[in-house]
Amino acid sequence: GQNIDQPTEMTATEGAIVQINCTYQTSGFNGLFWYQQHAGEAPTFLSYNVLDGLEEKGRFSSFLSRSKGYSYLLLKELQMKDSASYLCAVRDRDYKLSFGAGTTVTVRA
């Protein structure tokens, strides 16, 4: 199985940058996903990393270090609509996803 840790809550100011860290322990790593989930809604896909390094997609970037069991999601130029929970998920060799408990980000004006 997987053991996935991420902070419970983070608060940042509109226009700022926030970095959400995720550490994991896995018996078989086969990719890492980040999802965004607004309150009362379904999770939606943000990013995918399978090799070490940085993946950039607009205001969002995700980094992976497989040797350290570590990933982060970077949110730049924060907007009020970015207030949501951010879920780190690790895929195993059987292609099943295990999710962290999620990080609730609150963006303040």
Place this chain on the structure above:
Amino acid sequence: IAGITQAPTSQILAAGRRMTLRCTQDMRHNAMYWYRQDLGLGLRLIHYSNTAGTTGKGEVPDGYSVSRANTDDFPLTLASAVPSQTSVYFCASSATLGGFNEQFFGPGTRLTVL
């Protein structure tokens, strides 16, 4: 239908009753999944299906059963509901298993067992 639909949206159920949560996707995805989401615990996999006709157990399968008679539908059944099954249930699907294949989630079913 566009994407994944789930029914009902919400349900209050007496303990001991049988309940089937419905999930339908129109994307012709091979793989489908059922998760439950509880505060502080995140999403946990209940059952999954890699392709029509096959199913597998996830992290928390006890008290739940699934079937996958065709590509589009993946119902989740609680044979005899218990209060600990109060949760938000999400169905998801992905085109295939490996590579860059994100899971798409349905809108969820909020279930309360009294």
